[in-house]
Amino acid sequence: MQKSLYLFLIFISFNAFSQKKTEVFNSLQLEGERQYSVILPPSYNFTKDKTYPVIYVLDAEYLLDTFNGTLQYGYYFDDLPEVILVGIHQENTRIIDSKADNEGLPSEKSGKFFEFLTMELIPYIDKNYRTTSYKAIAGHETTAGFLNFFLYKENPIFNSYISISPLFAKDMENRISERLKSISKPINYIQVSASLDDKTIFDKVQSLNENIKNISKASFSYKYFEIDGYAHFAIVPVAIPQVLYHIFKGYQPISKEEFKELQKQESGFTNYLTEKYKKINDNLGI
Secondary structure, three states: OHHHHHHHHHHHHHHHOOEEEEEEEEEOOOOEEEEEEEEEOOOOOOOOOOOEEEEEEOOHHHHHHHHHHHHHHHHHOOOOOOOEEEEEOOOOOHHHHHOEOOOOOEOHHHHHHHHHHHHHHHHHHHHHOOEEEEEEEEEEOHHHHHHHHHHHOOOOOOOEEEEEOOOOOOOHHHHHHHHHHHOOOOEEEEEEEEOOOOHHHHHHHHHHHHHHOOOOOOOEEEEEEEEOOOOOOOHHHHHHHHHHHHHOOOOOOOOHHHHHHHHHOOOHHHHHHHHHHHHHHHHHOO
């Protein structure tokens, strides 16, 4: 009992070093103010020359702290790399921010929100925080559908796309697959659905999965998580740890199984470790 309490107190102390601040951005694109939150990793103020990947989290009201909780756990065991989290608050605007027009393209309002992210908030974060070039974006339901609009651009701004139980715009399940086939930039695409999800959502996610699961390109990485026994909102806290550990797989310390396999190889540890950390640096810039 004493040991468990001791470990818990250490974890809380470690967590306290993370800094969360919520500010208001005066946006020209939105013609008004938008609240956003930034959560800095524990080492940010102690390592002045270190840069960090960024995960942009839509629906910050309920997704941001869920992402942060998993990351804090991963930091403690050095299973996940430290990142900067940026949460965009959308409590009263998520539908307007994400809405598509009749052709399945961004509406005037969601187009403005798109431009707020690409032309204002992201440049601001890159200018004012020590970021790497790696960027991920995450959303749920309508915001998960919205984040796919970034793939419609010739040179998508994000490296990884986390789409949890997405509500797709018209023909999006077909357009995404066509875009992913043609994009040359390395893309990591993750989608999540649940067996008890809304049938309309589940069926379209299944359709997209069929369309893209056989795309064979060195620059494209894809993972689909189908979580049994969970409904639309219940999958969020279950999915996020799986998604983050998938995105950052390879970062974790060498396991006992890896160690045993390496002992059998003639080349030994050097080549393996060199390649392992080169891949981390190439993918995440850390």
